[in-house]
Amino acid sequence: xxxxxxxxxxxxxxxxxxxxxxxxxxxxxxxxxxxxxxxxxxxxxxxxxxxxxxxxxxxxxxxxxxxxxxxxxxxxxxxxxxxxxxxxxxxxxxxxxxxxxxxxxxxxxxxxxxxxxxxxxxxxxxxxxxxxxxxxxxxxxxxxxxxxxxxxxxxxxxxxxxxxxxxxxxxxxxxxxxxxxxxxxxxxxxxxxxxxxxxxxxxxxxxxxxxxxxxxxxxxxxxxxxxxxxxxxxxxxxxxxxxxxxxxxxxxxxxxxxxxxxxxxxxxxxxxxxx
Amino acid sequence: xxxxxxxxxxxxxxxxxxxxxxxxxxxxxxxxxxxxxxxxxxxxxxxxxxxxxxxxxxxxxxxxxxxxxxxxxxxxxxxxxxxxxxxxxxxxxxxxxxxxxxxxxxxxxxxxxxxxxxxxxxxxxxxxxxxxxxxxxxxxxxxxxxxxxxxxxxxxxxxxxxxxxxxxxxxxxxxxxxxxxxxxxxxxxxxxxxxxxxxxxxxxxxxxxxxxxx
Ligand SMILES: Nc1ncnc2c1ncn2[C@@H]1O[C@H](COP(=O)(O)OP(=O)(O)OP(=O)(O)O)[C@@H](O)[C@H]1O
Ligand SMILES: [Mg+2]
Numbered sequence: 001x002x003x004x005x006x007x008x009x010x011x012x013x014x015x016x017x018x019x020x021x022x023x024x025x026x027x028x029x030x031x032x033x034x035x036x037x038x039x040x041x042x043x044x045x046x047x048x049x050x051x052x053x054x055x056x057x058x059x060x061x062x063x064x065x066x067x068x069x070x071x072x073x074x075x076x077x078x079x080x081x082x083x084x085x086x087x088x089x090x091x092x093x094x095x096x097x098x099x100x101x102x103x104x105x106x107x108x109x110x111x112x113x114x115x116x117x118x119x120x121x122x123x124x125x126x127x128x129x130x131x132x133x134x135x136x137x138x139x140x141x142x143x144x145x146x147x148x149x150x151x152x153x154x155x156x157x158x159x160x161x162x163x164x165x166x167x168x169x170x171x172x173x174x175x176x177x178x179x180x181x182x183x184x185x186x187x188x189x190x191x192x193x194x195x196x197x198x199x200x201x202x203x204x205x206x207x208x209x210x211x212x213x214x215x216x217x218x219x220x221x222x223x224x225x226x227x228x229x230x231x232x233x234x235x236x237x238x239x240x241x242x243x244x245x246x247x248x249x250x251x252x253x254x255x256x257x258x259x260x261x262x263x264x265x266x267x268x269x270x271x272x273x274x275x
Numbered sequence: 276x277x278x279x280x281x282x283x284x285x286x287x288x289x290x291x292x293x294x295x296x297x298x299x300x301x302x303x304x305x306x307x308x309x310x311x312x313x314x315x316x317x318x319x320x321x322x323x324x325x326x327x328x329x330x331x332x333x334x335x336x337x338x339x340x341x342x343x344x345x346x347x348x349x350x351x352x353x354x355x356x357x358x359x360x361x362x363x364x365x366x367x368x369x370x371x372x373x374x375x376x377x378x379x380x381x382x383x384x385x386x387x388x389x390x391x392x393x394x395x396x397x398x399x400x401x402x403x404x405x406x407x408x409x410x411x412x413x414x415x416x417x418x419x420x421x422x423x424x425x426x427x428x429x430x431x432x433x434x435x436x437x438x439x440x441x442x443x444x445x446x447x448x449x450x451x452x453x454x455x456x457x458x459x460x461x462x463x464x465x466x467x468x469x470x471x472x473x474x475x476x477x478x479x480x481x482x483x484x485x486x487x488x489x
Contacts (some may be wrong), residue, residue, distance in 0.1 A: 006371065007371075010363060010370070014363060017362075085355065085357055088355050090361070090371075094345045094375060
């Protein structure tokens with residue numbers, strides 16, 4: 001166990017020094033700053049205002065860019081260390097593969113989750129200073145959703161990392177996964193629905209296996225459907241499934257998905273040659 | 276101590292180890308030699324449990340280096356052919372090593388000093404920013420500090436200046452008693468005073484294995 005924390009801790013320290021981490025933090029922190037500068041909290045558009053509106057905008061952008069950030073920064077973690085012979089040396093010490101792999105995941109998780117969470121907390125603090133009221137339920141929901149989204153894409157990234165032969169291929173696959181999931185957000189689903197006359201259940205099913213779509217629908221689930229532009233799939237889902245049930249699914253499912261992929265990645269990591 | 280039974284390892288169609296049988300025991304100090312691509316590194320990596328053999332087995336004190344990885348690696352010090360571009364700082368790397376193996380950091384410092392590497396002056400530098408020779412000195416210092424029963428070196432002296440090589444061979448001679456040393460090298464004359472057994476490989480096979488009378 002102590003090795004697990006050791007590896008997580010060292011990976012975290014290494015990431016905090018890396019340039020990509022700086023860019024990563026600046027993007028999410030900058031997003032919040034930009035919203036405040038643009039006066040998002042002051043304007044009234046379509047009935048919702050203040051911090052809730054800011055958080056909604058933040059989360060909607062995060063849904064799109066967080067996955068690709070996680071994928072490209074993480075997908076090379078194991079394959080990259082294998083490529084440049086770091087594994088050959090670091091694994092010559094008496095550390096179990098379990099501790100090494102899961103330690104890396106824990107370290108990476110903290111690295112990717114903390115900046116997006118901190119950006120949101122900064123928004124709240126700033127909002128309080130400006131005298132806005134705090135939408136606690138939205139804040140907690142988004143904290144959970146970001147946690148779930150980070151888990152699912154981290155799991156997918158480690159899975160890809162465990163079996164690809166080279167870092168370039170890993171990047172390519174990561175990009176493909178992201179585009180694919182993105183393409184299946186609402187627009188593609190609707191056109192499929194329209195052109196093929198598929199039954200609604202199937203559409204909902206396709207929508208619900210995509211963590212990005214789940215995340216998107218869940219992010220607007222606390223708002224009044226009259227006020228939000230949510231798209232027909234989201235509307236249908238929220239109309240069919242009980243709100244609390246859906247919110248539970250939207251957090252539990254991506255976490256389980258991430259864990260599942262991470263586990264498969266571990267199985268492959270153990271079964272394959274290490275260097 | 277190390278027993279290799281009918282070990283075959285292929286990469287695609289390429290047979291890197293072809294039914295290798297050999298034993299290395301306590302107080303064997305072996306120079307492992309052979310042309311580029313002979314399979315020396317592949318053999319060493321199999322001993323470390325990195326490769327899943329196509330057939331045959333590796334036993335280290337009766338244990339399987341893959342299944343019993345932690346117990347096996349507890350007794351092995353290893354220096355690879357190329358120092359890897361580890362991003363951790365020297366102090367973080369030392370923490371990784373001392374926490375995972377229980378070796379005292381003072382010992383690593385002691386052997387670094389003996390290798391004329393000033394650890395204190397470089398403690399917060401990233402490992403990959405050290406010069407090639409400095410990296411090798413540190414890895415050698417770590418390998419000696421661990422006082423493992425089995426020491427495996429895969430051409431560890433490529434970047435060392437002549438003075439550093441002398442230091443290294445002297446330290447090794449003083450510290451190898453009752454151990455197993457497996458030393459891959461292309462220069463037998465350099466290790467002549469240290470080794471007592473010469474093993475040659477070619478095309479994935481052991482082609483010669485003889486004792487050297489010192
Ligand atoms: N990961 C790998 N994938 C494919 N082929 C490999 C791999 N590792 C080694 N080989 C092949 O196995 C053979 C033996 O390689 P190995 O590295 O064991 O040689 P070596 O004796 O250490 O050579 P050198 O003196 O150049 O270090 C070579 O033909 C090499 O191309
Ligand atoms: Mg080699």
